Amino acid sequence: MIDMQRAFRQPGEWHIPRYDEAARTIARLAAAGLEPIITRFIPDPAEEGSWSSYYDRWQSMRLDPADPVWNIELPDVQAHGSIDLPTFSKWGEALAGRIPVGDEVILTGVATDCCILATALGAADAGRYVTVVEDACAGQSDAAHDQALTLLELLSPMINVVKSKALLM
Numbered sequence: 001m002i003d004m005q006r007a008f009r010q011p012g013e014w015h016i017p018r019y020d021e022a023a024r025t026i027a028r029l030a031a032a033g034l035e036p037i038i039t040r041f042i043p044d045p046a047e048e049g050s051w052s053s054y055y056d057r058w059q060s061m062r063l064d065p066a067d068p069v070w071n072i073e074l075p076d077v078q079a080h081g082s083i084d085l086p087t088f089s090k091w092g093e094a095l096a097g098r099i100p101v102g103d104e105v106i107l108t109g110v111a112t113d114c115c116i117l118a119t120a121l122g123a124a125d126a127g128r129y130v131t132v133v134e135d136a137c138a139g140q141s142d143a144a145h146d147q148a149l150t151l152l153e154l155l156s157p158m159i160n161v162v163k164s165k166a167l168l169m
Helices: 019-031 051-057 093-098 112-125 142-153
Strands: 039-041 083-085 104-110 129-138 159-162
Touching (some): 039 112, 112 129
16 A cells, blocks of 8 residues: 555645545455555655755655654554655565565555556566556546556556456455
8 A cells, every 4th residue: 555645635735636535445455355565655854866856846745754744544444554765666675575576566555657656667677466456546637547557557467457346356
């Protein structure tokens, strides 16, 4: 479950319009027994390299890593800890250690056109099969969401895009 945080649910520069729809689908998947691994985008105050320019664009998000805006905000799903990274991709040692090479990772969360896309590519590069649940993800806009899914579908069979009903059968 990628970055289902207050920063992306609440009104503001990083608001994801269909956040609550994705959250409801994630809750149904969790209730069906798919236990989520939760990730959070947490800014690095050092803003190394190009991150400084990124935060020049999004100055209102130059917030302390402990700010409540970075808290998980996912009604109906119990969060027990998280993998926190200051990068778009949440693929790294922590996830790799929990998902062996050749196994499947199922991605849900936000934003399809940023962190989902980056995480899917990283996991596929690392030899994992990736399933992106399209209705359990949301993007900056419907168009951006759809464009990201179209790109991801080009990488089948390494990355597959499905609707949640395929996992709930």
